[in-house]
Amino acid sequence: MNISSIIFYAISALILGAGILAVTSVKIFRSAIWLLFSLIGIAALYFWMQVEFIAAIQIVVYVGGIVILIIFSIFLTQQSGKDLPKPAISKMVFSALAALFGIAFTFNLINHYGFDNTSSAPFNASVNEIGMQMLSTSSHGFILPFEVVSMLLLASMIGCIVIAMKSSTSDTIPLNNKKD
């Protein structure tokens, strides 16, 4: 048990504990903050695995982007101090049973499958390597998915604006006025 394994188990405890609190907390804002800690723990796990580029992307995109977006939408759509309604006891019990069964089944599978690693080459995930392979046009390059995903981002950006745009002619406004 050296210091590296201790760090791994501490990071795992942080990820799983914050994850459990994120899905069970009764206040939605606290739930978002626990999600933030869980994502930071996952970034720490990437740092522990020495894939620094993915860890940096995780922090920038998830912690700095998606969680902030979620917190903004919580502020825009509901009273963040109010408790969420509790789910029914039977639903909680059956969901927990399903999750525990899935965990036990998958743990069993992982435990009995011997993973044999095929090569002992050193793992090199430096930004230099990733950048060269990302934009290479050879048979192992990722230039086509890179371009396709840029089109996807553009489409989703336009789609977000169109969906969230407030239009005065749509029928959503009379429905809203009816409820007020």
Added chain:
Amino acid sequence: MNEIPLTHILFVSTALFFIGMYGLFTRRNIITMLMSIELMLNSVNINFVAFNKYLFPDKLDGVFFSLFIITIAAAEAAVAIAIIINLYRSHNSIDVDDATEMKY
């Protein structure tokens, strides 16, 4: 570093995936369901990176898969939040039990 076997990292990501599944089953609020989905996507990313590092250290395919998954998850979260805001505007609620016009 090498004292931790691959299976322990897979245990962590499996547990995280089923925590997200539990949240998706029990929550009725769309924002919290979206947060559960983010947890599940992250557990998949951990799996890709761990398999790449431990089983195929001479390639980088798992790293690229997680990069593209992160990108698509960001796009998905942005579209989902636009839909949530639009739903809140028309129903004054983001509870999935209140949006049942298309159910039957």
